[in-house]
Amino acid sequence: MIKRLRRRFILIAASSVMAVELLVVGLINVIYISQINKRELQLMQILCDNDGRFPEFGKHFDQKPDSRNENVSIPPPEKKYRLGDLGFKVNEETRYQTRYFYIRYDENMNPAEINTGHVAAVTSGEALGYAKEVGDSGETSGFMGDYRFSVIEKENGKLYIFLDCREDIRMKRSFMLISSAISLGGWLLVCLLIIICSRAAVKPFIENFEKQKMFITDAGHEIKTPLAIIQANAEVIEMINGTSEWTQSITNQVTRLNGLTADLLRLSRMEEDGVRQTFAEFDLSEAFADIAGPFRTLAENKGLSFDVKAQEGIRINGDSSAIRQLISILTENAVKYCDEGGCITVSLEKTSSGRHALISTENDCAEPPEHPERLFDRFYRADKSRGREEGEAASGYGIGLSVARAVVMSHKGRISCKAEDGRIVFTAKLRCL
Incomplete structure (x- = not known):
C-alpha cells in the first residue's frame, strides 16, 4: 500500500507540473508567434499602402521629437503608422532590413513592373512564377512557401507583394523547440526532485499506517486471551447448569469476535508490502x-x-x-x-x-x-x-x-x-x- 501511495503521489505531482508547464510554455509560444505574425502583417500593410515601397520614416511614422532639440518640427504625414506594440518597432533601418519583392500588372494582366531589388533569393522569372501561382489559386492573402503575399486591386491593374518570412519561420521553429526542450528538461528535473522527496511527503501517512497496523496486531492478540476465557467460562456454566439462551448468546458473540479478529489480522497482513503470497x-x-x-x-x-x-x-x-x-x-x-x-x-x-x-x-x-x-x-x-x-x-x-x-x-x-x-x-x- 505504501508503494502504491507513493507512486500515486509521484504521478499526481508530475502530472500537475506537466499541466502547468504545458500551459505556460504554450502561452509563451502563442504570444511570441502572434507578435511575429503581427509584425509581418504590419510590414505588409505598410507596403500595400505605399505601392510596394517603404515611405520616409520621419514623415510617415509616429516618433517623439529629438530630445536634444525639442524645436525640431516633423512635417505632417500623409498617413501615419503607429510604432508597434510589445517587441516590434519600426525604425530608420526597417526599410533596409525587410526583404520583399512585388510584381505590378496592367489592366490586361501583363507584367508592367517586376521589382526584386530588395531580395537576393528570387529572380524576376521566379517572381513571375510566384505571382502566377497565387493568381491561379484565387487567394488575395496568405503564404506561398516562405513568402507572405498580398494581392491589391489597383485602378490600372493588380499589385502582387511578397514578404520574405523565412527568418521569422526559422525563429518560430527554433523558439518552439528550445522552449519545449527547456520545459521537458525542467519537468524531468522536477520529477526527479519529486521522487526524491516523495518518501518525506508520505512519511506522516506511513507512520500513521504503521501505528494502525501495530494497534490491530496488538489488539488482536490481546483480545484472544479474554475471548478464550469467556468461551471457557461459558462452557463451564453449560456443564453445570445446562445450555441456555444466555450461554448460547455468549458463545455466538465469542465466535463472531474471533472471526472479526482473524479477518482484521488477515487484512492487515495482506496490506503489508513486505508480505508475499505464495503464487x-x-x-x-x-x-x-x-x-x-x-x-x-x-x-x-x-x-x-x-x-x-x-x-x-x-x-x-x-x-x-x-x-x-x-x-x-x-x-x-x-x-x-x-x-x-x-x-x-x-x-x-x-x-x-x-x-x-x-x-x-x-x-x-x-x-x-x-x-x-x-x-x-x-x-x-x-x-x-x-x-x-x-x-x-x-x-x-x-x-x-x-x-x-x-x-x-x-x-x-x-x-x-x-x-x-x-x-x-x-x-x-x-x-x-
Whole structure:
C-alpha cells in the first residue's frame, strides 16, 4: 500500500507540473508567434499602402521629437503608422532590413513592373512564377512557401507583394523547440526532485499506517486471551447448569469476535508490502466449482434460486488459498443479501480477449445501496436502519468485502460493484494464463 501511495503521489505531482508547464510554455509560444505574425502583417500593410515601397520614416511614422532639440518640427504625414506594440518597432533601418519583392500588372494582366531589388533569393522569372501561382489559386492573402503575399486591386491593374518570412519561420521553429526542450528538461528535473522527496511527503501517512497496523496486531492478540476465557467460562456454566439462551448468546458473540479478529489480522497482513503470497499456477475453474458449489444448499434452505456457471480450463498464476477465500466471500455475500425468494447467479468466464478471468456474483436487490463502491470500505453498512438482531447473522462485520478487495489488488486485478435493474453485481477481474 505504501508503494502504491507513493507512486500515486509521484504521478499526481508530475502530472500537475506537466499541466502547468504545458500551459505556460504554450502561452509563451502563442504570444511570441502572434507578435511575429503581427509584425509581418504590419510590414505588409505598410507596403500595400505605399505601392510596394517603404515611405520616409520621419514623415510617415509616429516618433517623439529629438530630445536634444525639442524645436525640431516633423512635417505632417500623409498617413501615419503607429510604432508597434510589445517587441516590434519600426525604425530608420526597417526599410533596409525587410526583404520583399512585388510584381505590378496592367489592366490586361501583363507584367508592367517586376521589382526584386530588395531580395537576393528570387529572380524576376521566379517572381513571375510566384505571382502566377497565387493568381491561379484565387487567394488575395496568405503564404506561398516562405513568402507572405498580398494581392491589391489597383485602378490600372493588380499589385502582387511578397514578404520574405523565412527568418521569422526559422525563429518560430527554433523558439518552439528550445522552449519545449527547456520545459521537458525542467519537468524531468522536477520529477526527479519529486521522487526524491516523495518518501518525506508520505512519511506522516506511513507512520500513521504503521501505528494502525501495530494497534490491530496488538489488539488482536490481546483480545484472544479474554475471548478464550469467556468461551471457557461459558462452557463451564453449560456443564453445570445446562445450555441456555444466555450461554448460547455468549458463545455466538465469542465466535463472531474471533472471526472479526482473524479477518482484521488477515487484512492487515495482506496490506503489508513486505508480505508475499505464495503464487503458483492452478486451475481456477476447479477451485471455483469447489468453493461456489456448496453454497447451493445454503441458498436453497433460504428459498433462493442458485445458479453456477463456470467456464472450464481457466488457469491463473496466484495464491490458491487467497483466491478461494475471494470466491467464498463474494458468494457468501450474494447469499446473505439476496432478496427473499430472489435469484443468485455465480459465474466464471474469460473476457473476449482471453487475457483475463471474470469472477461475478449477481443477486436480486430491490433497494440497492446509493454508493455501491463504498461496500468495499471496512465496516461500511449499506442499510444503516437494519437492526442488530437481524444484522448479527446476516450482515457480518462489514470487513469481508475489504478482504476480497485486498486479495484482488494483491493479484494486480480489479474488483467493482454496480447496481442495475434491481440486481447488484460484484465482478473481480484477474489476469489468466
